[in-house]
Amino acid sequence: MPAQGHRKPVHSRRDKQMTFWVTAAERDRIRENAERAGVSPSAFVRGLALGKPMTAKPQGEAKELLRQLNRIGNNLQQLQRHAHMIGPSVFECLTHVYARVDAALAQWATGAVSIVLAPELITRLAHAGAVVNQLAHQANSRKPVTESDLLCALHDLTEKLLPVMR
Structure with a gap:
């Protein structure tokens, strides 16, 4: 056979x-x-x-939010690998922002948050995530990423995360 x-x-x-x-x-x-x-x-x-927790699968805006948060988390992890070349303060900032993204993911994935999301919030978060994605792509291509560019992107991302953190 x-x-x-x-x-x-x-x-x-x-x-x-x-x-x-x-x-x-x-x-x-x-x-x-x-x-x-x-x-x-x-x-x-x-x-x-078998005792496995069964939770409702996210729908609509929550589903898109989880997708964006996952993408951002992946890009932040990629940037963490290159952060030691930029500086220790950048690594600390990346770690802090990644922890916030991870916490938001955990809240939304388990359904612990029950607020209604405006689509424009997700659009703004996606835009901030696209900037982080560009920086991760740049770092992965072995092109230099400046500390100011990265810190600016992380600051912007943190501001966009605030409405989805509860």
Whole structure:
């Protein structure tokens, strides 16, 4: 038999089936909750049965905010690798801003925040993130990044983060 590509190890494959009965209302509720969590009904029931927390998948502006925060966090991590060449104060500032982005991500990913986001807030955050992305690209291309450019971008990013931090 030819190789199947990247398959799960034998011990990780789900090869046993369980069947159980529910009412129509229970089935509908399981499906709705699974859809809200962004998983299949079987993954939802399996997760709950195994004690895994099942939270609602972010929608709308919250989903876009999480996407932007993830992008910004990745770019900040890339800049941290190059910060030692710029100066220790820059590394400290990067670490501080990254911690704020990480905290915002944690709050929004778990649904701990329930404020309504204006789309223009996300647009402003995306713009600040684009500047950080350009600096990360510049650093990754081994082009010099000035301390003033980086600190200015981090200051701007911090201001844009304030409305999404609660």
